[in-house]
Amino acid sequence: MTWLVWRQYRNQAYFAAAALAAFAVLLLITGRQMTSQYHSALSLCSASHNCGNLANTVTLGTPLLSLLVTLTVAVPCVLGIFWGGPLVAREFEAGTNQFAWTQSISRRHWLTAKAGWALLAAAAWGGIVSALVTWWSSPVNALEHQNFQPAQFDIQGIVPVGYAVFAVALGVAVGTLLRRALPAMAITLVVFTFVRLVVGQDFRSRYLTAVTETFGFLQRAGHRPAVPTGSYWLVSKGLVGPHGLVPTSQPNGGGISVGVRGFPSINLTNMPSACQALVFRNPRGVFPCLTAHGYRGLFITYQPADRYWAFQGIETGIFVLLAAALIAVTAIVVLRRDA
């Protein structure tokens, strides 16, 4: 079967390999430049003991290059559409499944070889693209500490492998159910995008219970809360109210910004109107007003930077499990339904 799979898809494989090679060359060249640029900037600022705002003074790469790297977020979806969607559907359309299914091999063998190689190729391509992007982004990551941002998280580490495997499994399953390649490709695009958005926006922040750090309005010496460091993920921030946490609403409007040393600044919104009214008239009266209303301090909720790989692993696991379920559905349909 592997022989047939290779004959059928080798042109696609050559094309994808060429595209990947071109991408790799581009990133390897520019990535080396960026790394040396970063290191020289770092040694320069270390000499003058002024590395605090290095992120604001150094620009790595070009906007076009950054855009290209950001666009690799679409790679898993493209693989799902063009490798997954037609994999089984095209066979039904052309009737070639009847040819294959009356050779001396079982349908299980046929599907295992086809879907197996497609999933393996998806994992390889997703993994190689991600490895290149992760390496290329390492100076940017060191500079900006934004690893948990979707724009970074979704294209680095191991999650792209999970996305690619899921996308191809989705395409294969939809194509098997519909038996038409073009609708399967369209549905793959829509469903994949939907699932990615829902998981990213609604589920990701809950993989592990976030750490909540509170501190009073008036900091006393020796009573410092732990300052999050590195590429942590700020989930929410706001006031500790009389009945629990009151996150500030986004975007900030009309509040005042409160900075505690080492912490992200907190814009005070959603305050009682009496205190809100003081913001412009008597800013110093805001904290006493809040205290009088039963507010006890400020809080931030965040995922620590050292949970990055746990989050990568959990998200990859979710998508690999979804892919396994889709392949199981495909197998049942292929084995049970008529040719």
Place this chain on the structure above:
Amino acid sequence: MMASNNPAAIQTRGLSKRYRRVTALSEATITVPEGRISALIGENGAGKTTLLRLLAGLARPTGGEVAVLGSPLSQDPAFLADIGFLAQEIPLYRRLSAEDHIGVGAHLNSRWNGAAVRQRLESLGIPLDQRVGTLSGGQRAQLALALTLAKRPRLLLLDEPVAALDPLARRQFLAHLAEAVADGGLTVVLSSHLVADLERTCDHLILLAASRVELCGDIDTLLAEHQLLVGPRKDTTAIERDHTLVQAVRTARQTTLLIRRNGPVVDPAFEAADVGLEELVLGYMGQHAGPAPAHLTTIGEDQ
């Protein structure tokens, strides 16, 4: 079941296939002994393709029993190795060459005669290295037939195999098939809605009409059992009582009856004549369609 010393290549009892609302095959009970070339005849939509797909294991029956080469239908490689199937639409990988297909067959089958395919295509002048999508319909059909035979099946199921071939190629292909059967160990069922193609080659008949099996058996036996009676326009109740009337065509002066005999016909007013395969088939098909003469015309035009 058939006697064990003459095992049947195909044995079905009450075989049925229903799709949601449509019955594609209803209660088909057939027996095809080994070593036969069976003509599966019926109009378009009579259930020929459904029967062949069921026997090839591509579709699941919704009722009845099947034994193909003595075993139940399965997706096992061992079962599939014995069956050669060619679908009507001649599905091949359009972007692959004939040589690629020979390679595919070699990888997917335990016994495979790739050399025979090359030899056959070379003798027909069909290029081996060209994409199959660029070949003509007839060339694709020849390639597909050669590939199906290269599998060395014990049962060959061909759905309208000669439809894409020109008359000379048809005759050559059927002769080729007859040779393969004569070499032994091969049973063939091939469908067609054209009787003339099959009369020369086939020795067994399965006649389907409106998703039911009308006739199944040895062609010579079936022909001997039937008789054409031509006589004056008169009451035929007595004949209909003694024999099974298949079809009656009555004109102003003459009555023509196709009957399945139960013993000799004694009415002296009728002249008895032997039945040809085409008359037999058309007689049974005519039962299900409108007036027989009109039907005969349509069949004729179809050729």
